Amino acid sequence: AQKITQTQPGMFVQEKEAVTLDCTYDTSDQSYGLFWYKQPSSGEMIFLIYQGSYDEQNATEGRYSLNFQKARKSANLVISASQLGDSAMYFCAMRGFWGGGSNYKLTFGKGTLLTVNP
Amino acid sequence: GAGVSQTPSNKVTEKGKYVELRCDPISGHTALYWYRQSLGQGPEFLIYFQGTGAADDSGLPNDRFFAVRPEGSVSTLKIQRTERGDSAVYLCASSQKAISGGAYNEQFFGPGTRLTVL
Numbered sequence: 001a002q003k004i005t006q007t008q009p010g011m012f013v014q015e016k017e018a019v020t021l022d023c024t025y026d027t028s029d030q031s032y033g034l035f036w037y038k039q040p041s042s043g044e045m046i047f048l049i050y051q052g053s054y055d056e057q058n059a060t061e062g063r064y065s066l067n068f069q070k071a072r073k074s075a076n077l078v079i080s081a082s083q084l085g086d087s088a089m090y091f092c093a094m095r096g097f098w099g100g101g102s103n104y105k106l107t108f109g110k111g112t113l114l115t116v117n118p
Numbered sequence: 119g120a121g122v123s124q125t126p127s128n129k130v131t132e133k134g135k136y137v138e139l140r141c142d143p144i145s146g147h148t149a150l151y152w153y154r155q156s157l158g159q160g161p162e163f164l165i166y167f168q169g170t171g172a173a174d175d176s177g178l179p180n181d182r183f184f185a186v187r188p189e190g191s192v193s194t195l196k197i198q199r200t201e202r203g204d205s206a207v208y209l210c211a212s213s214q215k216a217i218s219g220g221a222y223n224e225q226f227f228g229p230g231t232r233l234t235v236l
Contacts (some may be wrong), residue, residue, distance in 0.1 A: 037227075044227055044229045045209065045227035091160050104151070107163070
């Protein structure tokens with residue numbers, strides 16, 4: 001079984017500042033992937049960044065970076081230089097790899113609502 | 119290119135009625151997933167298709183829910199005898215294939231169908 005915990009229901013950040021969205025996870029899979037999605041008010045889930053459990057370096061995609069601490073089972077999303085358009089719900093998710101029943105379905109957390117203030 | 123499309127975008131129905139929700143995946147994607155997102159929650163897995171067959175329907179809440187993908191492309195989620203508790207956003211996603219370790223195999227989501235059962 002897999003579980004994602006996002007403890008911040010809402011976060012506020014000033015435009016142009018950096019913000020960290022927390023995510024902890026639990027899984028019995030030896031190999032797994034961690035994902036962050038953005039969901040604007042339009043409802044579509046937009047893939048932001050991916051981290052494999054055996055990747056040695058933290059993933060980065062433009063202004064997004066993933067602070068992966070495997071021993072602590074955390075996968076926090078860092079958004080640098082926040083923009084007004086970053087205001088949205090952010091979901092952390094995971095799935096297992098290489099066999100078993102969890103190697104395709106994504107398990108999501110409850111999300112964090114980020115508001116970027118001008 | 120065209121993304122995942124879902125119709126209708128909104129569906130309002132009365133308790134006890136039958137509804138069909140349609141998903142048109144990205145061309146060439148063999149894997150298709152349905153998720154349900156209740157208010158204030160992250161998406162929850164319902165069912166996964168690899169080609170035409172439902173490889174895993176363990177997330178369907180009960181036998182009122184059924185999904186098909188007869189030609190390996192478009193999928194329809196069918197809900198019989200709708201209940202108020204079925205009200206949610208139903209998300210469809212597709213990927214090139216289900217089992218892989220890389221981010222290139224990411225699930226791409228559609229905009230969802232918001233179902234309201236009165």
